[in-house]
Every structure is written in structure tokens, then in C-alpha cells.
Amino acid sequence: MDLYNINPMPSETIASGNKSAISSQPASPKRVAKALLDWYDSHARDLPWRIGPKARKLGRRPDPYAVWLSEVMLQQTTVATVKPRFERFLKRWPTVEAMAAAPLDDVLGEWAGLGYYARARNLHKCAVAVTERGGFPDTEEELKILPGIGDYTAAAVAAIAFDRRAVVVDGNIERVVARLFAIDTPMPGAKPEIKARADDIWPDLRSGDFAQAMMDLGAGVCRPKTPLCLICPISSVCDAYTQGNQEDFPVRPAKKPKPNRKGAVFALCNGRGEMLFERRPEKGLLGGMLGLPGTAWTADQKDECFALAPVKAEWERVGEVTHVFTHFHLTLDVYVASAPKGFRKSSDQQWIKPEKALLPTVMKKAVSITQP
Template sequence: MASETIVSGKKSANPDSAESAAPKRVAKALLDWYDSHARDLPWRVGPKARKLGKRADPYVVWLSEIMLQQTTVATVKPRFARFLKRWPTVEDMAGAPLDDVLGEWAGLGYYARARNLHKCAVAVAKRGSFPDTEDELKTLPGIGDYTAAAVAAIAFDRRAVVVDGNIERVVARLFAIDTPMPGAKPEIKARANAIWPDLRSGDFAQAMMDLGAGVCRPKTPLCLICPISAACDAYARGDQEAFPVRPAKKPKPYRKGAVFALSNGRGEMLFERRPEKGLLGGMLGLPGTAWTAGEKDESFALAPVKAEWARVGEVVHVFTHFHLTLDVYVASAPKGFRKSSDQQWIKPEKALLPTVMKKAVSITQA
């Protein structure tokens, strides 16, 4: 049992393992590596500036962390710059209409993040500043275990054990934890806690993430240049890629639906705001049928108006939990057509849309 090993202090097979050797040595090795190898990221206060006393702006840290949830650094970089330029402070964002924030978020996915981003900004502006403890941060919308710990550590220099997907992988390998995910989470958190330093908690978190992203990668980790390979149980066994252990994935089902692109005489197209809850919640989209399993829905019953609809093609899109094929129909608005109150005429090239809707609109333009 791994827990018994901790309690008894029994030596593992690897004499330099993080378990038997001083955990402090692992932390120091990683922090030293971070001092010379930290990625230069727009939302980050690097180790050098930190040592000169520069503090990270909690708003900047929070904004970047929300954007980075399940989203790559490369995707976030340019979008983060736009957000920060448009809303330089949390008060600025709190004062903006929700639809502006959703529009700026369009294309980034997981749109609950954008709704919660705005809700959180309003809450923080109301209370005056970001809370500086994990527990208080966790009460805010969109902030869970990971983000609360990350903001507490990075923005407020609190000792907080930050565990994201990168750190999960690093720790699982470091201690060769073979419990399948997500069951291994408590053990991983405990092991991370055991090596977590009291000082430079935020730098350590970012060092672990940089290591996971660039060295301790999911596939073909670069163990030969890893600063903590001497302490790594998985490396000692030669099966780094086996960790963490993941259960087999379920196949994604297929769904079909149709959307209807109605044009007026001014180069505008009819869009409607989607319901707050659920898929693409709160975002603009084309009117359409429900997306259901099985064969395509040939019915035009749900078209926004009786018109001369022409099918222009289909778009294929993959969501987290299903494949979608969307038939796309176009028509010109008949004389006397009146849109409903939840609909709006927008020039399609100016509409801020989720990607699947952007795809649908784009095939009506050719």
C-alpha cells in the first residue's frame, strides 16, 4: 500500500525516489529548473520579476486560469490579449453587458465559462477585490478546486496544492500511481502535498505545469532532460507512458439536425439567442431543429418561416460527447416577415458565433 509506505517511511526500490529522499530536494530541483526554463507567458510574472518583488495581478491570473480550462496555451494567448485590452480591470468586465463577454468568448467553447466569468466579475466588483484564500475563491462562480488553488498560489503566494491535468500526470509518474483515474485523485493530491514547498508555492505550481506541458508530456516524455527524473519511480521502471492509468473511453453517439439561414434584403441573416442553460448556452445561433439521434429530420416544421428553402449542404462537427451532422438550408425572407423578439438581423460576417454556427453560416456564403 502506498499509504503504508508513507507512514512507515519505508524505502522504495528507487533510492532517490521522491518518496524516500527528501521531498524538499524534488521541490528545489524543480524550482531551480523553473528559474532558467520558465515559459514566457503574457499572463505570467516570471521567476526573476517575482524575486524582485513584482506581484501578479489577481484579475489577470483569474482571467487566464478561466480561459485556460481545458484549452491550450496557443489558443488562449491571442484571445487573452483581446479580453485584457477590452476590459483591463475586473470592474470594467463587471460593467459590461453579458452578451459582450459572450461575444468576445465566441469560438472558445465551454460557454458556461464565459457566463460564469461575467457573474464572477460582478461578484468580485461588488465585494471590492478578489478573495485571497482558496476557500473563499471556491465560492465564486466558475472557480473550482483547481482554479481556487491556482489563484491563491500564483496571485497571493499562498501555499496551495494545485492539481491540474499536467500536475496529475507528473505526480502519477513520479510515484508510479497505478490506481485508474479519476479514483487516483485523492492519492495524487496527497502525494503532491507531500512534495509541495511552503515558499514559492505559485512558482512551484507553474513549474510543475511547465514541466508537464514541455517535458513530462502525455506521449514521449523527455525524461533525459527532466530535472526530477532521478526521483521518478515510473522512469526507474521504464514505463513512464503508462501513467496516469486512464479508463477506456466511451464511443460518441451521432446526432443530426437542420438549421435555417434566412436572409433579408440588407445583407443580414436571422439569428436567435440560445437558452441560458445547455449546449452553446446564451450564444447566438441560427434557428433550427432539435439535434436528435438517428436519421436526419426532413421536416421543415421548425423553420422560422414558410419560405422557399434550399439545402446548400451540411456541416460536420464534433462536440465533447457526440458527433453532429447539420443540414443547412437557405431562403430569402418573404414579404411581410416579422422576426420575433428573441431574434435579430445581423450581417453574417459580423455575427459572433460558436464554431459550429460559424461553419453553418460559412457554407451559405459560397
């Protein structure tokens, strides 16, 4: 017998987590929403971009700029990673106008290490667009037009920053709803059904708090592995919990294996402790970021890669680095040389002290093994 497949205990005997739990039927949408909002009132996470439920009820609203910035940073990125980076961004550019006025390369540099660099390019583009129109739009429809703002972010900003009723569906809410209604359609086909079921229980009031309540529940209670159903405020109306198979939802298709790719990068050093970097093409992998010059990254490694080196020199192989991208494994040979006399960098290249270069992680790894 599954540990969790039991009847709900009397609320007094359960951890303080679900004092606000729904105790009995009927499980109307309104009761589900109330149970989650009550739970949020006492269990909301304290996050730097968030106005907590108490202050929110007193009329305080979060800065749309901060909400937007946090939502973009949180796309496919953990809260723990985002927290300090969000603080740095907000300190450096306190307003959307300030960010819009900054050079794109500064925004990319501040983003270095966070991944999915199209987000940073779109972040800057969006800041410019918002500044031109005099501020953030306050509807889902208008938000979704902006660069880097899709279904999720448009709904999240509309709900959290502007208190619009918007059905917000991220990975957490997807999981909560899939379990709540035991939706066994495989992802991503289940998305329309999940959105519809979320819509059913979504309240007209406190839409933003409800979105955050669902996300907090998904992150801390209705977790992907070993969900804490015993302290869940809505376990008694959860179909998956009733069936005892909460971990089976949502249903995900088997993942495909990642192919291997190889390449080489060339670390050219000058006499001033600097290294030669170049700006990567605007589109594609690590687009717009600084990196070491090198070969393309392909399935078959070529023996003679030195044609792609920045200059003919005494290249010494110092080792290799491995890195895992979303869709492939990379092994990078790393070569080092001193710039020959009379070497002239091209206009798209720049000399930077390696410890000061703002680089994507894979490039940081490559640079690190060139250091003594």
C-alpha cells in the same frame, strides 16, 4: 530495452535542461521541490499572464484579475489558443470592474469560438460578484465560492496571485505526480492519492512558482506522449522512469464512443445582406450564444423539419456540416431562403451581417457554406 530505462547520466553530459537535476539520493520532498524550482528559474515559459521567476523574486506579483482570467480561459484549452484571446480580453476589459460593467452578451461574443461557454457566463457572473465585494478574495476557500472557480482554479489563483500555499492539481500536475510515484490506480479514482502525494512535495515558499514549474514541466517535458525524461530535472527520483514505463501513467479508463446526432439549421436572409440569428437558451449546449434557428439535435433525423423553420419559405438545402462535440458527433443540414415579403422577426431574434456575427464554431461552419 527501453531507451529511457537507463541510469541517470552525469549532469555535465546531459542537455542544459537539467543542470539543476537531483543527482543523488535521498529524494526528500524538499529536494524535489528545490530541483523543480531551480529548473523553473531557468526554464520558465514566458506567458502574457505570468510574472516570471526573476521579477517575482523582486517582489512583483501578477494582477489577480489577469491570473483569474487566464486560469478560466485555460480550463481544457491550450496555451496557444488562449494567448491571443487573453490579450484581447485584457485590452477590452483591463479590470474586473470593467468586465463586470459590460453586458453579458459582449462577454459571450468575445468568448465566441473558445468553447465551454458556461465559462464565459460564469466569468461575467464572477466579475460582478468580485466587483461587489471590492476585489478578489485571497484564500482558496473564499475563491472556491465564486462562480466558475472550482478546486483547481481556487488553488491556482491563491498560489499564483497571492502566494498562498495551495496544492494545485491540474492535468499536467496529475500526470507528473502519477509518474513520479508510479500511481497505478485508474483515474479519476487516483485523484485523492495524487493530491496527497502532491501535498507531500509542495513547498511552503514560492507556492505559485512551484505550481507553474510543475505545469511547465508537464507541458514541455513530462508530456503525455514521449516524455523527455533525459532532460527532466527529477528523473532520477521518478518511480515510473526507474521502471521504464513512464508512458503508462496516469492510468486512464477506456473512453466511450461518441454517438451520432443530426439536426437542421435555417439561414434566412433579408435584402440588406443580413441573416437571422437567435439567442440560444441560457442553459445547455452553446448556452447563451447566438445561433441559427433550427431543430433539436437528436439521434434520429426527422424528414420533416420545416415546421421548426423561422418562416414558411422556399428553403434550399445548400449542404451539411459536421462537428465534433465532447460527447457526440453532429451532422447539420443547412437550408437557405430569402425572407418572404412581410416577414417579421420575433423579439428574441436579430438581423446581423453573417460576417460580423460572433458565433460558436459549429454555427460559423453552417453560415460559411451559405456564402457564395
